[in-house]
Amino acid sequence: MELENATEGQDDLIINVGPQHPSTHGVLHIKLKVNGETITDVEPHLGYIHRSIEKMCESHTYRQFIYTTSRMDYLSAHINNQACALAVEKGLQVEVPARAKAIRILMAELTRLASHQLWWGCTGLDLGAVTPFFHAFREREMINDIMEKTCGARLTMNYAVPGGVMADLHPDFVKDVKAFLAEFKGKFHEYDELLTGNIIFEERVKGIGYISKEDAISFGCTGPVARASGVSCDIRKLHPYDGYENLQFEEIIRTEGDCYGRYLARMDEMKQSMYIIEQLIDNIPEGDYQAKTKALIKLPKGEFYQRVETARGEFGVYIVSEGATTPYRIKFRSPGFSNLSALKHMVVGGKIADLVAVMAMLDLVIPDIDR
Amino acid sequence: MLLKIFDFSTITAAFHLWLSGKMSSVLVMLIEMTIAGMCALGLFVFLGLVLVYMERKVSAVMQIRIGPNRVGPWGTIQAVADTVKLLLKEGLTPDGADKFLFNFAPILVIIVSMLILAPIGFGKGLVIWDLNIGVLYISAVSSIGVIGILMAGWASNNKYSLIGAMRSGAQIVSYELSVGLSLISVVILTGSLQMSDIVNSQANGWWIFKGHIPIIISFIIFVIASTAETNRAPFDMAEAESELTGGFHTEYAGMKFAMFFLAEYINIFIVCAIGATLFLGGWMPFHIGGLTAFNDIMDYIPSPFWFFGKTFFLIFVIMWFRWTFPRLRVDQLLTLEWKYLLPISMVNTLLVTLMAIMGWYF
Numbered sequence: 001m002e003l004e005n006a007t008e009g010q011d012d013l014i015i016n017v018g019p020q021h022p023s024t025h026g027v028l029h030i031k032l033k034v035n036g037e038t039i040t041d042v043e044p045h046l047g048y049i050h051r052s053i054e055k056m057c058e059s060h061t062y063r064q065f066i067y068t069t070s071r072m073d074y075l076s077a078h079i080n081n082q083a084c085a086l087a088v089e090k091g092l093q094v095e096v097p098a099r100a101k102a103i104r105i106l107m108a109e110l111t112r113l114a115s116h117q118l119w120w121g122c123t124g125l126d127l128g129a130v131t132p133f134f135h136a137f138r139e140r141e142m143i144n145d146i147m148e149k150t151c152g153a154r155l156t157m158n159y160a161v162p163g164g165v166m167a168d169l170h171p172d173f174v175k176d177v178k179a180f181l182a183e184f185k186g187k188f189h190e191y192d193e194l195l196t197g198n199i200i201f202e203e204r205v206k207g208i209g210y211i212s213k214e215d216a217i218s219f220g221c222t223g224p225v226a227r228a229s230g231v232s233c234d235i236r237k238l239h240p241y242d243g244y245e246n247l248q249f250e251e252i253i254r255t256e257g258d259c260y261g262r263y264l265a266r267m268d269e270m271k272q273s274m275y276i277i278e279q280l281i282d283n284i285p286e287g288d289y290q291a292k293t294k295a296l297i298k299l300p301k302g303e304f305y306q307r308v309e310t311a312r313g314e315f316g317v318y319i320v321s322e323g324a325t326t327p328y329r330i331k332f333r334s335p336g337f338s339n340l341s342a343l344k345h346m347v348v349g350g351k352i353a354d355l356v357a358v359m360a361m362l363d364l365v366i367p368d369i370d371r
Numbered sequence: 372m373l374l375k376i377f378d379f380s381t382i383t384a385a386f387h388l389w390l391s392g393k394m395s396s397v398l399v400m401l402i403e404m405t406i407a408g409m410c411a412l413g414l415f416v417f418l419g420l421v422l423v424y425m426e427r428k429v430s431a432v433m434q435i436r437i438g439p440n441r442v443g444p445w446g447t448i449q450a451v452a453d454t455v456k457l458l459l460k461e462g463l464t465p466d467g468a469d470k471f472l473f474n475f476a477p478i479l480v481i482i483v484s485m486l487i488l489a490p491i492g493f494g495k496g497l498v499i500w501d502l503n504i505g506v507l508y509i510s511a512v513s514s515i516g517v518i519g520i521l522m523a524g525w526a527s528n529n530k531y532s533l534i535g536a537m538r539s540g541a542q543i544v545s546y547e548l549s550v551g552l553s554l555i556s557v558v559i560l561t562g563s564l565q566m567s568d569i570v571n572s573q574a575n576g577w578w579i580f581k582g583h584i585p586i587i588i589s590f591i592i593f594v595i596a597s598t599a600e601t602n603r604a605p606f607d608m609a610e611a612e613s614e615l616t617g618g619f620h621t622e623y624a625g626m627k628f629a630m631f632f633l634a635e636y637i638n639i640f641i642v643c644a645i646g647a648t649l650f651l652g653g654w655m656p657f658h659i660g661g662l663t664a665f666n667d668i669m670d671y672i673p674s675p676f677w678f679f680g681k682t683f684f685l686i687f688v689i690m691w692f693r694w695t696f697p698r699l700r701v702d703q704l705l706t707l708e709w710k711y712l713l714p715i716s717m718v719n720t721l722l723v724t725l726m727a728i729m730g731w732y733f
Binding site for chain 2: 021022023034037124125128130131134135138198200201203204351352355356
């Protein structure tokens with residue numbers, strides 16, 4: 001907070017990075033104190049896209065409030081919806097049909113893939129390579145088309161509802177997903193050729209933004225950021241939901257703790273997501289896609305918490321119910337906020353360009369941080 | 372053998388003779404300078420449009436896109452439309468800016484890139500001013516450009532601009548050393564600083580083929596260092612749009628921005644033209660020793676085609692860099708120059724000198 005009223009010293013220059021800046025990916029404002037090119041202090045300022053979503057949720061019914069969560073981490077929209085649906089289901093104590101569970105996982109992994117693809121493209125953009133962005137969007141477009149056919153929307157799907165999913169799968173779904181998997185597997189080597197093996201890229205990210213295992217835990221980092229520092233925190237493994245316990249996949253844990261570790265962790269996660277989809281795509285159970293629930297849901301008095309693994313880390317939904325049709329209080333635990341809190345720890349002492357690299361590897365989605 | 376190549380100096384000499392018979396020598400010089408200036412300006416505008424179009428198409432191919440395809444056939448008029456747009460925009464000068472320096476900087480940058488066009492031979496006998504210290508002139512004039520960038524960064528009164536300008540200053544001053552040393556290696560072998568002498572010395576083989584490994588090394592260093600000197604990605608520290616939003620030209624708009632933009636493309640053309648002249652034989656056709664028939668056919672291709680072909684090949688390489696590499700960090704950029712390129716070029720220059728003394732080249 002000392003930066004709040006700081007005046008420029010003899011050697012220090014205070015730069016406002018954002019709220020309009022190409023590499024903050026949204027309206028994040030970062031106050032940066034630099035000595036020449038070296039960063040001596042950094043302070044993120046939030047509030048530019050605060051829409052008081054948590055308060056808004058209190059005036060919506062349990063069916064309606066789910067849709068606002070698509071607008072938080074818009075790249076993991078389906079996973080957010082899923083978390084809310086799961087929390088409501090916990091309160092209702094309904095059994096979700098097996099088909100709905102499988103569909104939810106398929107959609108969640110497709111969302112994760114799309115999110116990581118966008119992250120990969122933006123990483124290239126932030127580090128000065130424009131071409132990866134277009135390559136990433138080529139495959140991401142296929143996922144968006146799959147989403148559009150089944151959910152009717154490309155980004156804010158609103159597909160998960162309490163008790164299952166909103167509609168059954170589109171008849172083309174299995175064929176499209178298989179086509180996408182074949183295409184993406186064939187093109188994955190291009191991703192490695194464009195960035196991973198590039199010596200300039202390695203120089204830019206290796207050893208940058210280091211955070212130790214202990215610090216990652218104490219900052220509350222989750223997701224690929226924490227797993228790159230060796231913290232085991234994949235909710236899909238630790239607290240399985242919707243049938244992740246029946247699937248085989250690895251939790252990617254790396255020990256580098258730097259930007260390169262985070263990069264490789266996400267790249268490997270993409271492979272794991274593809275593996276999960278492959279296991280499920282031929283084994284989608286038949287049956288209902290939605291359990292029967294009342295039109296107007298009333299949760300019993302109590303507190304319900306559900307955590308899920310989004311593309312960025314652990315997302316938590318905390319519902320306090322007083323027995324009414326609307327929640328008494330809702331609190332979201334967003335992964336981006338905790339990951340951003342470690343920013344100062346990661347960049348102080350580095351160069352201005354390192355700030356951009358670190359922010360790219362944190363994979364910040366500002367509406368998720370600033371709700 | 373060389374007689375077959377059309378010599379443009381016959382045209383210019385005849386014109387000079389015809390003009391001299393009609394008026395006084397001062398007037399002749401004035402008219403000739405005006406014509407040369409107009410030609411340079413015309414080439415300038417033409418190159419700007421062609422290179423912008425080329426860059427957009429090259430980047431489109433690398434990014435699995437089509438690129439401009441709406442304005443004119445295959446989008447060829449797109450660059451003209453962009454220029455008109457920039458001309459019509461308001462030439463904004465920020466309140467806190469140093470008005471004189473702010474408006475003068477783009478002019479200085481563009482004047483510098485125009486000056487360097489002078490000693491470049493576009494074809495046999497097709498050169499504006501074949502002065503006897505051509506290479507020295509080029510390296511001397513090209514260093515003035517950085518003053519324009521520093522001026523723009525300082526006068527904008529913007530922190531991003533200032534950082535961009537300081538980066539650019541550090542970068543250009545460092546990389547000039549490597550560019551200079553790699554140019555010198557060819558000068559040592561030729562024994563002349565004059566551009567036409569350097570081209571003529573490659574009549575029986577371009578230096579890149581005749582000069583063994585040392586010249587290949589200096590060619591590679593030249594390509595890397597000149598990419599850095601023109602502030603192109605992966606060395607575009609001065610702009611670095613993901614870090615500094617726009618670097619030294621953040622505050623510029625309209626035609627003032629267009630001048631920086633144009634100067635950047637002209638600078639690319641110039642460094643590639645210099646590279647083509649010194650290492651790839653300038654306007655000299657491609658010859659294979661012994662194959663007389665093949666060499667004769669090559670000679671029939673007009674010399675400007677050879678020159679522009681080689682230059683545009685190098686421009687393509689530099690564009691290829693830009694659209695495939697991430698950007699370096701500023702300290703890595705300086706490390707690359709001072710710890711790797713400069714020592715290598717120094718040793719390389721010694722090797723070339725040894726080669727020249729012992730006559731170890733074809």
